[in-house]
Amino acid sequence: AEQVLRGHFHVGERQFGGVLRVEADLVEFAAAFETLHSALDDTLQYAKERKAFGRPIGSQQNSRFLLAELSTEATVVRMMV
Structure with missing residues (x-):
């Protein structure tokens, strides 16, 4: 019985560690998104x-296309957070 109890002793610790890793990844992702947005x-x-x-470079067609694409990608990233 003692071996069974020892075998399950660290299961909760591993599960909780997994939760902490996910939380840390989310915090890191949110910080990266803030940098992207800025x-x-x-x-x-x-x-x-x-x-x-x-003329302002933002008024030129190719620049507008690129800026619109970047803005769309940033919006997609924001929706994932």
């Missing part, structure tokens, strides 16, 4: 201010 905001602001060929 970088996207900075990029959008830069695209509005920076001019090339007399």
Whole structure:
């Protein structure tokens, strides 16, 4: 009986450790998302201010497509958190 009890002694510890790892991963993921969101905001602001060929780079078609794609990907990431 003593061996059976010893065999199950660390099961809860392993399960709880798994929960802590998931929680730590979520916190890390949320911090990474915050960095992504901040970088996207900075990029959008830069695209509005920076001019090339007399126009803001954010008003050029290719830049707009890229910025829209990045914004969509950031939204998808936010929905996953």
